Amino acid sequence: MKKVYSRPKSLKKATFHYCPGCGHSIVHRLLCEVFDELKIQDRVIGIPPPGCSVFAYNYLDVDMAESAHGRGAAVATGIKRACPEALPFTYQGDGDIAAIGTAETIHAANRGEKITSIFINNAVYGMTGGQMAPTTLLEQTTTTSPYGRDAALEGYPIKLSEMLALVKGAAYIERVAVNSPANIKKAKKAIKKAFQTQIDDLGYSLVEILSPCPTNWKMSPIESWKWVDEVMSKEYPLGVIKDITGEKDAD
Amino acid sequence: MLIKTIFAGFGGQGVLSMGLNLAQAAMTEGKEVTYLPSYGAEVRGGTANCTVTISDEEIASPVASSPEFVVALNQPSLVRFQNQIQSGGIFFINSSITEARTTRGDIELIEVPASEMAEKMGNPKGVNTVMLGAFIKKSNLVSLDSLLKGLEDSFKKKPKLIDINKKALKMGFDLF
């Protein structure tokens, strides 16, 4: 009998605490599959942020250390510089990486730090209760943009990945989504490539993942998956944004 | 003994290295010593100064509010420090490029035409070294020998400059 599906070795035997339809659990699993396939479980160091994924260490069976809000890239820099054989990656939400941690992120990328960032973009602050994020779409209603985001008052949805593409030290940046089997497959490929970029010492790598948050979007899981396709990915188009890794494919 | 000296002048005249050479020589003579340069925004705009304290016992403060000796290599330093010198102290001035003379009667004024002397010996950058020679002769803070030895150390990487600076130092020393 051929085994076609099993729990990745790097994924702990624990039930996810995330809401039904949330993208985090999918991304966690993808990460673990990649760790197994690249055989890097014993080199990876995960840096989860404050937020819903603060408990990522309950699921990922790798060394992990908590970061202060937004400081993931600086913490990963410290780890990598002190221990170059390690493979630190940050796991950051949109508020974490694109608001409070913008400086740390851009400068880590600019130094070409050999680290990887997994950027979960769900257009809201999730754990704190659905406040406006830097990536919240125009007219999107949140608890702190109750009349809908108005560019004149609240500015525009920020495109961090495109900004980072301008930074010389960034080697590989791709935006993916986890709202359909096809997109999930592409997301995994991107994550794998990002870690391969780090393993090959090519520079900073980042995968932005459009990730549904049905609870704060006040939608059903199915509706939220559709919203990613029909609304969110219009503002944040999917695809490779920058790749100077020399077309080396992780597959 | 507790003696404080301020060296002051334009940036580039070598006032900091004057202080440093003196501090180094005092250290080799086994004395207690501190060296405190001016820093930060104070040194922007072209002037620099440093304070050297030499003592037989532990030095409480490296700062000099009323120094025993002041060495002024330019006019602004002369104006700035002339009233800070302790009564009975000595004011060393580079008479080649300073105009106003102090009106204080309670301090000794030593005029050293350091710029002219340095120029004449073909070492225009040696103003500070000529002045240092005159300074130690009058102040008797350290011996000429320890300073000469110190010069050898500080020009270790540029041995060509050792002799010309030794000459400048002796020329200042022999002025009085």
Place this chain on the structure above:
Amino acid sequence: MTKTLMYGNTAIGEAAIRAGCQCYFGYPITPQNELTEYMATHLSRRKGCAFVQAESEIAAINMVYGASLAGVRVMTSSSSPGISLKQEGISYLAACELPAVIVNMSRGGPGLGSISAAQSDYFQSTRGGGHGDYRTIVLAPSSVQELADLTHRAFDLADKYMIPVILLGDGMLGQMMEPIEFKHEAPRKLPIRERAVRGAKGRPSRIIKTFTSKPTEMEEINWSLFRRYQLIKKNETTFETYMVEDAELIIVAFGASARIAKGAIRNARAEGLKVGMLMPVTLWPFPYEKIKELGRDTKQFLVFEMNMGQMLEDVQLALEGKREISFYGRPGGVIPTPSEVLRVISRLYHQKGLKKAK
């Protein structure tokens, strides 16, 4: 051993390297730039070491946190405004029980303040400084030699108690040169701590974290921190005394103020005024017991600081209202002179009717 003339700032750098400091992360700020520059020169190209000029003090302290997570000896330095920015990371280091050495060559404040020497960061240093219920060990050097010696001790203490250690100097100590000698050679092999995250090779994966959704679990973490703090108080409280045996008046001063006070005391003694000094070397833990003990024989105390009276409160706690305490302070970056302090001593001596030596 031969002495060398060295700046306070560079002496810290050399002492850190000799203590096995492997990583340094910093951001330029006066009056401590010579230390950052020294580390750039000596660590950035050294095998197995790292130097990063960070984009901010916040980034720098979080890099320190990262390197400490990876188990190496790590240091950052800054001056007052920059140290305020580092408080976030110091709180995380304390919470995660991670060692690090943080140098504060403090300057006048509040705000951007002045770049001259001041001691106005005493409260911030000795009360934790950031959010949460924690302490850091605080060492207060008063000379270039002590900057070097206490830098070495800071690394040892940090590792021994798994705690961030603050070296609290000031702009004067950092910018001045004095003859010093180093008592240690740089280690051949750089130390790597066992409790670290460097990848789970040959062991179960490891988590270093502080967040918990259970208050009782957080309470347990706080209790465990405070048990260690008790131990530090018991073992590491350090101070120096100077001519206290027959003193009618004892000055309590630390760091730069202590050396200034010492000069004033020497002159006071020459005039027959029986003055002594207690200098805390560790500001936290603070030598409460020793001051209390000195209060048994001496009735008059003078606290002298380059601030508006911060350590004063600790001396008040130590003496429990049983002894008279006077205060003399110069804030903002003004460096008082020994003769100024001598005048304060003479005035107090007269005011309080103290007896001169025969």
